[in-house]
Amino acid sequence: MKMGLFSRKNDKKAIEAYRKLISRAYETPLLVLIMVFQFLSMGLMAFKDGDFDLSSLLIAVALPLGTWALTYGISKLIHADRGLIMLTAFLAGLGVITLRAALSSPAKAFSQAGYLPLGCAFMLLGALTIHYIRVNGVLVWLLMAICAALMVMPFAFTTVSSAKSWIRLAGYQMQPSEFVKPALVVILAYGFTRGSRINDWFVYAVYSAVLCVILLVQRDLGAVLLYFMLTTAMFTVGTGRWKLALAALVLAVAVGAVFVSFADRIPGFSYLAARIEIWRDPWNSQREDSRQIVQGLMSISSGGLFGAGLGLSAARKVAVVASDYIFAAVCEEFGIVFAFAVICVYVLILLRGCGAAMSARGRFFALAAFGGVFELTSQMLLIVMGNLHIVPLTGVTLPFVSEGGSSLCGSMLLMGLVLGVSALNAKDEYDDLNTLESRGGRLKL
Amino acid sequence: MKRIRRQILVMCAVLTALSLLTMLVFSLSVNANGTRWLNRAQNTRIQEARKTTLQGTVYDSAMTPLAFSSRVGEREYLSDREARLSLSHVIGDQKGMSAAGAELRFATTLLGMTDKTGADKTLQTILGDDPVGYDIVLTVNAELNKYVRSLFPEGARGACAIINYKTGEILSKVSLPAFDPANMEGWVEDTAYYDRATQFRYAPGSVFKIVTLSAALEAIPGVLEEKFTCEGEWNFAGSVIRCAGGTSHGEITLKEAFAKSCNVTFASLAYRMGAARLKAEAEKFAFNTEFEFDDVLMYASSCLAASNGEGELIQAGFGQGTTAVTPLHMAMISGAVANGGVMMEPRLLKEVRRHSGLLISRTQAKEYKTCVSDDLTRQVALYMYEAVRNGTATRASISGYTDGYICGKTGSAETSSDKNSQTNAWYTGFLYGDEKHPYAIAVVVEQGGSGGSTAAPMAAKALKKAIDLGL
Numbered sequence: 001m002k003m004g005l006f007s008r009k010n011d012k013k014a015i016e017a018y019r020k021l022i023s024r025a026y027e028t029p030l031l032v033l034i035m036v037f038q039f040l041s042m043g044l045m046a047f048k049d050g051d052f053d054l055s056s057l058l059i060a061v062a063l064p065l066g067t068w069a070l071t072y073g074i075s076k077l078i079h080a081d082r083g084l085i086m087l088t089a090f091l092a093g094l095g096v097i098t099l100r101a102a103l104s105s106p107a108k109a110f111s112q113a114g115y116l117p118l119g120c121a122f123m124l125l126g127a128l129t130i131h132y133i134r135v136n137g138v139l140v141w142l143l144m145a146i147c148a149a150l151m152v153m154p155f156a157f158t159t160v161s162s163a164k165s166w167i168r169l170a171g172y173q174m175q176p177s178e179f180v181k182p183a184l185v186v187i188l189a190y191g192f193t194r195g196s197r198i199n200d201w202f203v204y205a206v207y208s209a210v211l212c213v214i215l216l217v218q219r220d221l222g223a224v225l226l227y228f229m230l231t232t233a234m235f236t237v238g239t240g241r242w243k244l245a246l247a248a249l250v251l252a253v254a255v256g257a258v259f260v261s262f263a264d265r266i267p268g269f270s271y272l273a274a275r276i277e278i279w280r281d282p283w284n285s286q287r288e289d290s291r292q293i294v295q296g297l298m299s300i301s302s303g304g305l306f307g308a309g310l311g312l313s314a315a316r317k318v319a320v321v322a323s324d325y326i327f328a329a330v331c332e333e334f335g336i337v338f339a340f341a342v343i344c345v346y347v348l349i350l351l352r353g354c355g356a357a358m359s360a361r362g363r364f365f366a367l368a369a370f371g372g373v374f375e376l377t378s379q380m381l382l383i384v385m386g387n388l389h390i391v392p393l394t395g396v397t398l399p400f401v402s403e404g405g406s407s408l409c410g411s412m413l414l415m416g417l418v419l420g421v422s423a424l425n426a427k428d429e430y431d432d433l434n435t436l437e438s439r440g441g442r443l444k445l
Numbered sequence: 446m447k448r449i450r451r452q453i454l455v456m457c458a459v460l461t462a463l464s465l466l467t468m469l470v471f472s473l474s475v476n477a478n479g480t481r482w483l484n485r486a487q488n489t490r491i492q493e494a495r496k497t498t499l500q501g502t503v504y505d506s507a508m509t510p511l512a513f514s515s516r517v518g519e520r521e522y523l524s525d526r527e528a529r530l531s532l533s534h535v536i537g538d539q540k541g542m543s544a545a546g547a548e549l550r551f552a553t554t555l556l557g558m559t560d561k562t563g564a565d566k567t568l569q570t571i572l573g574d575d576p577v578g579y580d581i582v583l584t585v586n587a588e589l590n591k592y593v594r595s596l597f598p599e600g601a602r603g604a605c606a607i608i609n610y611k612t613g614e615i616l617s618k619v620s621l622p623a624f625d626p627a628n629m630e631g632w633v634e635d636t637a638y639y640d641r642a643t644q645f646r647y648a649p650g651s652v653f654k655i656v657t658l659s660a661a662l663e664a665i666p667g668v669l670e671e672k673f674t675c676e677g678e679w680n681f682a683g684s685v686i687r688c689a690g691g692t693s694h695g696e697i698t699l700k701e702a703f704a705k706s707c708n709v710t711f712a713s714l715a716y717r718m719g720a721a722r723l724k725a726e727a728e729k730f731a732f733n734t735e736f737e738f739d740d741v742l743m744y745a746s747s748c749l750a751a752s753n754g755e756g757e758l759i760q761a762g763f764g765q766g767t768t769a770v771t772p773l774h775m776a777m778i779s780g781a782v783a784n785g786g787v788m789m790e791p792r793l794l795k796e797v798r799r800h801s802g803l804l805i806s807r808t809q810a811k812e813y814k815t816c817v818s819d820d821l822t823r824q825v826a827l828y829m830y831e832a833v834r835n836g837t838a839t840r841a842s843i844s845g846y847t848d849g850y851i852c853g854k855t856g857s858a859e860t861s862s863d864k865n866s867q868t869n870a871w872y873t874g875f876l877y878g879d880e881k882h883p884y885a886i887a888v889v890v891e892q893g894g895s896g897g898s899t900a901a902p903m904a905a906k907a908l909k910k911a912i913d914l915g916l
Contacts, residue, residue, distance in 0.1 A: 237452045281735075291487075298488050301479035302558070314490050336475065340468055347464045354457040358450045366446070370453045377460045381467060388471050 035064035079426035080419040091400035102329035119412040126416020150176040178410030185371035192238025193363040222394030279392040307335030322403035356422040369421035486541030501578035531594035534640035582796040584614035604641035610780030613789030646769035650858025653764025660726035704836025715762025740793040780885035783875035841901035849879025855896030867892035872900035
């Protein structure tokens with residue numbers, strides 16, 4: 001009779017859960033490694049140029065402690081995936097370190113370090129929301145209304161660079177599209193798992209399209225691209241209608257091509273033609289505006305395999321190195337090998353996040369976790385490929401690393417969603433194990 | 446749920462693959478272009494490194510030091526002023542005024558900024574030595590270069606390039622007016638910093654007929670047996686095509702038309718073939734192409750690139766209108782004809798050595814592209830031989846030379862519609878079938894008059910000198 005209860009399926013699940021427990025054994029060395037990296041590099045910067053810099057030393061102590069507290073703090077509250085937390089902490093710390101090392105003044109590094117606790121709070125917020133709140137229709141509609149309101153707010157404010165997508169208030173400025181991103185993941189995860197018939201998902205797809213149009217009017221093309229890719233990917237996974245998604249993709253590429261080729265005649269978009277032109281030929285053209293990409297490529301290739309050394313690069317010559325071109329600074333400071341490792345960290349986050357999505361109990365959770373990591377990875381790819389001159393440059397940030405509070409908090413919120421799902425999975429598996437044991441089963445390995 | 450899992454897996458795989466692809470493209474493009482990206486005047490790292498590193502020496506192919514440093518932050522150049530001026534665009538300068546010179550083009554090598562590992566750096570720090578850059582050996586010969594410069598008329602502007610068409614090595618590259626790398630404070634006119642051999646696009650005039658001829662041989666069957674009638678001028682749609690000096694060549698064959706450089710015949714050939722055909726042939730010889738050579742910064746040549754109206758087409762038939770070519774490219778075109786249709790990548794860097802003299806790397810000959818078939822080049826070379834024996838280029842012949850065949854083509858390119866202004870004198874040619882001296886040359890003297898009387902004899906003397914030096 002026992003044999004009958006102990007089906008093969010349950011056995012497999014128990015073993016999987018046990019494997020997860022074992023994998024924790026690798027977590028401590030990884031955490032120590034990250035903490036040592038943070039302490040040593042920030043500590044080194046404290047003594048750069050012979051001047052002792054107390055605030056750098058403070059960050060050198062605070063960063064590893066923060067990483068440790070975050071990793072164990074969140075997993076004490078809920079059983080979130082520690083690997084994901086540690087990798088995120090590594091990237092966020094790397095941002096502060098790179099800003100401190102690559103720029104001549106430490107001011108940006110300090111303000112970025114100041115944003116980190118806020119970012120962690122957002123991460124926790126995302127994780128707890130997913131973990132404890134059952135998402136229902138009313139909640140999603142409310143979220144949709146808030147997001148729409150946030151998105152149209154920048155129209156009342158002035159412009160920053162060529163994109164008009166910032167809200168300015170009392171000396172602070174914020175980019176609502178960064179905060180709407182995680183909300184959109186939740187909205188679409190709900191909307192696209194209601195069913196595959198057209199009236200199940202149509203409203204949500206249209207809502208996404210409206211957001212894209214608003215962003216287009218605000219001339220934030222990088223964000224339009226990210227929103228569109230996110231919607232298409234989540235639609236494919238959620239409803240399973242990949243042929244429709246493919247058709248939308250082809251249509252968007254065609255419309256985009258027409259749009260770009262007529263850009264110089266559309267008021268407000270004449271800069272687009274120049275951008276494409278710069279991308280095609282940054283070297284031979286005599287233009288002043290290709291300086292950024294030229295300096296960026298110089299910066300990337302001058303680091304060599306192992307980097308110029310911490311604080312010894314000339315990456316500050318690149319325009320907007322703190323946000324759009326932070327990857328170039330990483331390349332020059334730490335070298336190509338390390339930059340590859342950073343890309344690999346994003347891939348690890350992707351794999352681990354997709355793992356959480358695939359073991360989620362419930363289509364909503366699966367899609368939410370997937371949407372979160374998809375957005376982070378596609379944003380990383382867009383800006384890294386732009387920096388490397390593979391695609392035309394768009395002004396999106398490198399998640400977690402780039403300077404900027406909005407970007408950091410938005411990315412942290414996305415990561416929070418993924419963590420929440422991973423915590424739910426762990427809880428479910430734990431419940432499974434309990435059920436198994438209460439029925440008298442035992443783990444065999 | 447199962448379907449969702451599967452599709453998440455697919456998307457995950459796509460993103461992972463994209464990331465891996467990014468890394469692959471990243472490493473390949475940095476590997477292929479990294480030094481070219483870095484060796485630019487905008488790169489402030491070079492100026493910084495010069496303050497702390499003992500720069501390497503630049504040698505010519507005979508190991509004569511052209512530029513050298515005895516102390517960090519100092520730079521000296523060879524003391525022979527004439528040779529120095531002839532080499533100014535080969536050597537370049539410390540200020541980054543000359544974009545083409547070795548001082549900038551190979552700056553990261555001379556400063557040892559490339560392929561220094563962390564271990565190297567650490568060792569240097571421990572030993573307390575100044576960082577030392579690598580020495581480089583160029584393909585150019587200083588003596589030949591000095592001689593070629595002396596051949597130009599006093600105060601003339603222009604350029605000359607001599608290459609080894611089998612290896613692509615640049616044996617001599619002269620551009621006038623020059624600047625003095627040892628004295629950058631002195632006044633020079635703005636264009637002196639440009640290397641006229643690689644950065645100036647000249648109207649080729651009749652030397653372009655090599656391309657038109659090659660196109661006609663491919664596109665018009667039986668063109669060899671045809672007879673053409675030249676009445677000295679051809680009135681086409683309001684504009685008049687004239688042969689040089691208003692000469693009427695009468696009834697001639699293609700061979701005679703080429704040797705005597707008949708504009709009317711070549712204009713009519715271009716008209717018969719059409720713009721697409723002529724443009725395609727020019728592109729086989731690398732017109733309208735962005736060159737991305739490792740060693741040489743070279744601007745693109747153009748033929749029928751913007752407009753291809755009939756008037757433009759007819760002008761292009763004999764290298765006028767908007768047709769434009771750099772002298773080094775013209776030498777490469779001649780070289781391709783001599784080398785059985787294969788154009789070699791031009792090279793300036795021969796070897797990289799450690800300060801101690803230890804050889805680190807020696808660059809290899811690289812084929813740039815195969816332009817046309819071997820059979821076709823034989824025919825073109827034969828016609829170019831005829832031009833030197835019985836045509837406009839007779840003064841390009843070298844007395845006593847028997848190792849091969851001297852083939853060439855002259856050009857007298859109009860640069861303005863003003864009748865009083867002199868034409869640019871062109872000559873391009875090569876020593877055909879000479880295993881020991883596979884040289885191709887292009888010379889242009891701005892407002893030098895006729896190519897046959899100004900440029901051709903210069904080329905003869907320059908090639909004679911190169912043969913005597915046994916390069």
